[in-house]
Amino acid sequence: MTMTDSAVRGRFAELVKLHLQGRRFLDREQETKLLEDAVTRYSLSLEEAQATIRTSAEALGVVLARELDRPTVQLLKTLGDRQGRVARDDFRKVVAFYRARTGAALTEADGQKRVKRLMEENEIAPRRQGRIVPTRRWYRAIEA
Structure with a gap:
């Protein structure tokens, strides 16, 4: 007995709902x-498959990491200086934005790791910070 296309899509949709149940964020x-x-x-x-996942996520109020990455990168580029470097305070704001969009489903450290990964993937540099000897230590301290 073969299943129809709509029955197959329906079974996959149920699997997606099962995976999304109780979550606010799908990485x-x-x-x-x-x-x-x-x-x-x-x-x-x-x-x-992507359409089914997106539809189920929207219905359940789950944020998809792939859909959150693009606006986060745009925000990083907007907050960057003329050379495209992001200051520490602006980095913190972007992490807060990312976490807020996920419904605080991520810890602060996880949010920092994800934003740092996005910066590296999009070749956005951190800005040096400090009074006497400006360094990027704040950025390097974030575990990737």
Whole structure:
């Protein structure tokens, strides 16, 4: 007995809802795992799987990391100076923005790691901080 396309999509949608239950944030790794299941086990196209995940996440109020990354990078670039470097205080504001969008589902340290990763992926540099000898120690202290 073969299942119809709509039944397959419906089963995958139920799997997604199960994974999203009780969460406020879905990171890239978790989303990738769901997409792999959709393509391999349910024979859905990547576009169908992404649409199902996005729809279920919106319905349950879950934020997807992939959709949060773009506005976060735009904010980093906006707050950067003429050379595109981000000051420590602005970095903290971006981390607060990121955490607020996730419904504070992330700790401060996790938020810092994620924002630092976005800075590195988009080649956004930290600005030196300090009175006597300005350094980027504040940025290097964040574990990647």
